[in-house]
Amino acid sequence: MKYSSEINKRKTFAIIAHPDAGKTTLTEKFLLFGGAIQTAGAVKSNKIKKHTTSDFMEIERQRGISVATSVMTFEYRDVLVNLLDTPGHKDFAEDTYRTLTAVDSVVLVIDCVKGVEEQTEKLMEVCRMRDTPVIIFVNKMDRDGKNPFDLLDELEEKLNIKVRPLSWPINGGTDFKGVYNLYNKSFVSFLPNKKATDDDIVPLADLSSSYVDEHFSAKDAAQLRNDVELIEGVYDPFDNKPYLEGKQAPVFFGSAVNNFGVKDLLDTFVEIAPVPRDREASTRPIAVGEDKFSGFIFKIHANLDPRHRDRIAFLRVCSGRFERNKFYHHVRLDKDVRFSNPYTFLAREKNVVDDAYPGDVVGLFDTGNFKIGDTLTEGESFYFTGIPSFSPELFKELVNKDPMKTKQLEKGIRQLTDEGVAQLFTQHGGNRKIIGCVGDLQFEVIQYRLLQEYGAACQFNTLPFYKACWITGNKQKIEEFTRFKQANIVEDKDGHLVYLAQSEWYLNTERTNNPEIEFHFTSEIH
């Protein structure tokens, strides 16, 4: 492989969590270890505290930074780590889902008090679709949380994955003593607000050692010995293979805010997490080691400042070497494009790069040529698969309030939906536009941006749909179905037929009545 040394030193991942579980805090600790930032507090939470558009806009405006924090690259123990940021607000969950298509593994943060929360389950479903390897970090052990064995059961049950603790807590909350690392057989004692240094680590290959009796109460010592015996008996040993296949998730316990257990996690991450791998594409699998460059766009970030209407498209390199100023083939538009100022994001600063390798993310200036999912190659025509749209949860009809501005509205809504802000559905055989989103805040953002950036005033009328289902199957049956169900049939941005169901009951009824038609909750249809 021509670029094997570059490929094998890269690990590209995302931290995912239900809001408030500790993603921002953990990100910051990772960056401190990686030397990418020098002081705590340097990573701004991208969380939207109040549920208002102005709050969102304010945050967006402040962050040109959000472009800089979209990808954070740092080196740790000779590994080049690309950490892809995901939005903190659940209304923008789809952005997170798409980012997950661009990573090779994830670290999932769980709050030990709250356990597996709703958003965690959804994020994990997306990981499961692509068998993404997962490492779990149970955070906030300095708080009185759930029993760790109960937590492990909950993780297995709700996330549909086998778990394997690699560290184990001795108590929790105010009585939290530290963790025993089952992977490299050592004990790390917990000191609040103190950076855990190597000195705090005591090798403890044998738990019958007198150290345990000398340093813990009889109760804690017995508990630790029993727990570890139980773990070794009940859980399969950690194995790289099922981890890399996304079937077994190693679990760590710690406290991000106290920087406790974070180093263990990061050390294990750089050791076991996968380097960039081969990817499925429409015509053939694309080997990561191929000489020729290929990559796809997974995120588009618009600059909301009306004076600088540029956009940055984020390209994930999948094979070969990406080079500045070289012409590449934009498969969907069937035209050649080149980039004179591609960016990388080393140490939170945007830098122009000359080349990039598989696993890297490059920011490309875009004047409206890109849509999410677009593929760039050295000439071959294929597109990467596994970048689906998911059914939105809220549907509203877009109503033009100013007939003089129809063109601007059309253009605006197309560009915003290309960016992935929302999904646009058009009435089958008509021109009615229906916008699908995950959360209400997205509608407010669209309304605001259409007015600010395109001068187009619109309003939204709520529609009584609950799910969008992409439909496939027997051609004649589909034709009949679309005729009968005209009011519920729309087309997505690529012209695929979509059935909008009013409720689960309606959907089930249609499924029963139309056995030759398949209903899918994602646009990616296998």
Ligand code: GDP
């Ligand atoms: P995010 O929404 O997942 O990015 O969560 P943040 O990193 O912003 O953390 C949410 C809150 O939990 C903040 O107030 C953190 O200070 C706090 N937090 C993070 N880690 C810990 C921890 O280990 N223990 C405790 N007690 N609080 C924590």
